[in-house]
Amino acid sequence: MARRTGRRPGNPDTREAILAAARAAFAERGFDAASIRAIATAAGVDPALVHHYFGTKEELFRTAMAMPIDPAQLLPGVLAGGPEGVGGRLVRTFLGVWDSPAGTPAVALLRSAVSNEWMARLVREFLVTQVLRRVLDHLDIDPVELPLRGSLVASQLVGLAMMRYVIRLEPVASADPETLVAAIGPTVQRYLTGDLD
Amino acid sequence: MARRTGRRPGNPDTREAILAAARAAFAERGFDAASIRAIATAAGVDPALVHHYFGTKEELFRTAMAMPIDPAQLLPGVLAGGPEGVGGRLVRTFLGVWDSPAGTPAVALLRSAVSNEWMARLVREFLVTQVLRRVLDHLDIDPVELPLRGSLVASQLVGLAMMRYVIRLEPVASADPETLVAAIGPTVQRYLTGDLD
Structure with a gap:
């Protein structure tokens, strides 16, 4: 794996698995209670990869919702x-x-x-x-x-x-x-x- | 056909044909320009039957929209x-x-x-x-x-x-x-x- 020098598009299937897990977690548990760790586990990846692809929890949330504004x-x-x-x-x-x-x-x-x-x-x-x-x-x-x-x-x-x-x-x-x-x-x-x- | 002594539920297929024609006419032409005559023609029925089943144009409009309020x-x-x-x-x-x-x-x-x-x-x-x-x-x-x-x-x-x-x-x-x-x-x-x- 290459060094992390900023966010990368990543494997499309892995990305989509993380986003699906994030949508489920944010909708079921709410933003505060949904943890990156639990989302990563549900998607079958390491939490570091979630941060690597999507940045902060706020950024993951907006990407998961396809929210165009920050x-x-x-x-x-x-x-x-x-x-x-x-x-x-x-x-x-x-x-x-x-x-x-x-x-x-x-x-x-x-x-x-x-x-x-x-x-x-x-x-x-x-x-x-x-x-x-x-x-x-x-x-x-x-x-x-x-x-x-x-x-x-x-x-x-x-x-x-x-x-x-x-x-x-x-x-x-x-x-x-x-x-x-x-x-x-x-x-x-x-x-x-x-x-x- | 029985005398008109108030609105009657009518034949379900005929009713549905009139409502479908009404929805199309109201959406395409707007409420004012959509005529009962044209709706009846599109549904293949006599205009009198439209009035008989649905009352006024306002009432037909609300029924066609399933609008619960008058x-x-x-x-x-x-x-x-x-x-x-x-x-x-x-x-x-x-x-x-x-x-x-x-x-x-x-x-x-x-x-x-x-x-x-x-x-x-x-x-x-x-x-x-x-x-x-x-x-x-x-x-x-x-x-x-x-x-x-x-x-x-x-x-x-x-x-x-x-x-x-x-x-x-x-x-x-x-x-x-x-x-x-x-x-x-x-x-x-x-x-x-x-x-x-």
Whole structure:
């Protein structure tokens, strides 16, 4: 075996066996409880090979879901500006990704989450562990309130994706992104930082 | 043939032929342009038989979509109270339907709209012709603004259904309905009657 000088595509069958084991483990046990060691055992490979092919557990999770976006790359820019205007920045970034070529696999992922209970669980795990925790790290939100605030934001953004890319209801389907930022940004802002009672 | 003394279940094959023709016509031509006459011709029956089995074009449309709810029954109660508080009433009524036994076929319909382009078109037609037009009839909304306002409301309510019934993200999945009315009602209110710029 060659020295590890970065991630390698690897044997396609081995890769697919690891990804299948990862999907099963993340869906059954959740992101936190699923270990690289258990995934490697289920796939019949050494844990080091999993890291070698796929990097961190976060990276393996995104690859297993065919998730085209990495919240670790996108969210700090959205959140770094602080609470003011974060709703509009989040909607703008969301539309930037979904309107881009990365949107095609994102729509495919949304479709499969609707038709497949396992994929729904993976999407849920993704939202909670990869998105909401990062929001908590950057915004000063009461941790007790974060789950409700986060799932309300998810309801609006997933609904926006449904109307714009799946159901294609006009004018949301072809509206200029800034029109949607102006209309929906305040909703997301209130869900994150406003009064919900 | 017996006298028409109300709608009758009719021959199952004939019924199914009419429903298949109706689904095709509504999806291809849209609700307004699809005529009972053309649907009857496509199904090889007399137009009177279509009315006899299914009632009005609206009723045929809902039956063809397996749509468990009739906006004509629900919306007047929501809208009659006028613009104030309409957002909260709409969210409460929406959750009342989806949390009830009618919610199971509604979730099935949402799933099929995501996986099937024809069903997506039917849902779109349903929203525009059966829901939004009724809103326009009852609330004093500028007709020019109605499509954007209506599709924003649809984005929030469909996203709520996705998170509560399909992805099942907590705490939205099992929240008390009034918690969601308090959180989401103001969003719907603003989309219907507020400033969107």
